[in-house]
Amino acid sequence: MRAEPPMVKGAVPIFGHMLKMRKDQPGFLRQAYDAHGAPFGINMMGRPCAVLVGPDQAKVFFTQTDKALRMDKAYKFLEAMFGKMGFLQEPEAYQNERPVQLAPFRREKMLSYIEIMQEEVELWLERLGKEGKMDLVDEMRQLTQVIAAHCLMGREFRQKMGRNFWDLFMAMSNALDPFFPPHWPLPKFIRRDIAKKKMVKILEPLIEERRANPDNYDDFLQELLMTKMKDGRQLTTDLAINWVIGFMFAGHETTFSHSSWLLIQLLQNPWYLEKVREEIQKVIPTGTKMGIEHITNLHHIQWAIDESERMRPVAPNLFRYAQEPLEIGDYTIPEGWWVLLDTLNAHHMDHIFHGAQKYDPLRFNEERDEGKGRFKLTGFGGGIHTCTGKNFAHYEMKVIAGLLCRDFELELLTPDPHPVQGKGASGPSQTFIRYRRKTA
Ligand code: HEM
Numbered sequence: 001m002r003a004e005p006p007m008v009k010g011a012v013p014i015f016g017h018m019l020k021m022r023k024d025q026p027g028f029l030r031q032a033y034d035a036h037g038a039p040f041g042i043n044m045m046g047r048p049c050a051v052l053v054g055p056d057q058a059k060v061f062f063t064q065t066d067k068a069l070r071m072d073k074a075y076k077f078l079e080a081m082f083g084k085m086g087f088l089q090e091p092e093a094y095q096n097e098r099p100v101q102l103a104p105f106r107r108e109k110m111l112s113y114i115e116i117m118q119e120e121v122e123l124w125l126e127r128l129g130k131e132g133k134m135d136l137v138d139e140m141r142q143l144t145q146v147i148a149a150h151c152l153m154g155r156e157f158r159q160k161m162g163r164n165f166w167d168l169f170m171a172m173s174n175a176l177d178p179f180f181p182p183h184w185p186l187p188k189f190i191r192r193d194i195a196k197k198k199m200v201k202i203l204e205p206l207i208e209e210r211r212a213n214p215d216n217y218d219d220f221l222q223e224l225l226m227t228k229m230k231d232g233r234q235l236t237t238d239l240a241i242n243w244v245i246g247f248m249f250a251g252h253e254t255t256f257s258h259s260s261w262l263l264i265q266l267l268q269n270p271w272y273l274e275k276v277r278e279e280i281q282k283v284i285p286t287g288t289k290m291g292i293e294h295i296t297n298l299h300h301i302q303w304a305i306d307e308s309e310r311m312r313p314v315a316p317n318l319f320r321y322a323q324e325p326l327e328i329g330d331y332t333i334p335e336g337w338w339v340l341l342d343t344l345n346a347h348h349m350d351h352i353f354h355g356a357q358k359y360d361p362l363r364f365n366e367e368r369d370e371g372k373g374r375f376k377l378t379g380f381g382g383g384i385h386t387c388t389g390k391n392f393a394h395y396e397m398k399v400i401a402g403l404l405c406r407d408f409e410l411e412l413l414t415p416d417p418h419p420v421q422g423k424g425a426s427g428p429s430q431t432f433i434r435y436r437r438k439t440a
Pocket residue numbers: 071086087247248250251252254255258259314315318319378379380381382384385386387388389390392393
């Protein structure tokens with residue numbers, strides 16, 4: 001019989017190691033790794049949880065998902081916000097909906113989103129005026145909201161409904177809570193349920209109109225509604241609403257947090273920003289209508305995106321639930337344990353990335369190719385549940401960083417932004433930058 005992973009000492013009644021996790025999650029997990037190696041066990045509110053670290057264990061984590069390891073059970077608390085959809089369902093239902101999940105990210109669709117992204121970023125840049133000071137994270141939040149609303153729900157929706165939709169969305173996501181039962185009459189849960197009802201009232205007629213006149217629409221939402229599942233049916237209206245909210249959740253806080261880190265790290269590293277600017281001048285000089293060839297040729301921004309993913313992953317840990325006992329290394333993780341993949345600490349280990357504490361986007365260039373090898377860089381997940389919106393987010397970040405750095409001089413005013421955990425992602429603390437439009 002193989003042993004269970006060694007448990008970290010110091011768990012307290014009821015909370016286990018949760019208080020230590022809340023205080024300094026990366027520090028606590030790193031210390032435990034240094035003491036025990038991985039996997040090791042921690043106690044999360046009375047439930048044991050095996051922590052996995054590094055590419056070999058990430059491989060087990062991702063290839064066992066939907067077999068011994070379940071995603072739906074690990075993220076069950078999200079159901080109160082979305083209801084059942086995609087990865088919140090049993091593996092068979094997840095597989096059945098898979099064509100619908102992938103359809104809005106087909107190549108032709110992706111090309112049309114680049115145009116919208118450029119339009120929205122240019123509008124934003126115009127509104128900034130000649131010079132000023134901005135709260136970067138808040139600007140990224142609002143910008144990625146309008147881009148998402150426009151790409152996912154169409155121009156009319158973005159113009160008429162945008163703000164109201166996002167206020168309701170925030171009321172729902174502010175109620176996310178993995179600990180309290182979601183039906184308890186807590187004020188935030190009551191606000192969530194009221195917001196969801198209002199959201200359904202907004203989305204229902206919109207979806208009905210699209211079903212009645214499919215030829216009038218050609219966007220992300222239309223693709224979602226028209227694509228058939230593996231069993232030949234289309235999404236019901238209820239399920240389509242869950243998907244819209246699910247996509248917004250999966251792609252919103254993640255994208256504005258990652259975009260913010262991307263820009264902060266560029267401003268903290270002028271030597272690299274210079275290389276980015278040189279490439280921008282060549283690839284997207286003023287007046288360029290951006291297309292896939294421009295996106296593909298912005299190599300330096302791509303490497304900076306990868307480096308931000310490595311150093312500041314906005315999803316620092318991923319979770320699963322052990323449906324069956326799982327052998328890993330010399331240990332067996334028993335059925336019923338949580339399983340946590342520690343992406344953040346793995347990304348900072350020198351045996352995985354050379355000089356891991358150093359900002360060095362060039363580690364991802366063709367010559368050095370340090371990201372090579374599956375499951376080394378796991379900021380967008382891996383295996384079957386790899387982020388569906390990864391290319392969408394990459395395109396969006398390239399358009400934002402490309403146009404902003406091309407047209408403006410930028411200065412970081414907040415000396416040392418640090419990671420803070422939000423509802424759906426970990427992002428930078430409030431960060432101010434000064435901007436001045438370049439003269440021709
Ligand atoms: C920088 C931006 C983003 C980051 C860092 C990110 C990260 C992730 C990660 C880590 C996962 C895997 C979760 C797990 O295995 O437990 C995931 C899944 C997912 N993401 Fe993203 N995401 C981003 C943007 C987006 C966008 C823009 C969308 C859609 C518009 C999106 C849609 C999804 C969906 C639908 C899943 C579930 C995939 C599945 O279960 O098959 N994400 N994302």
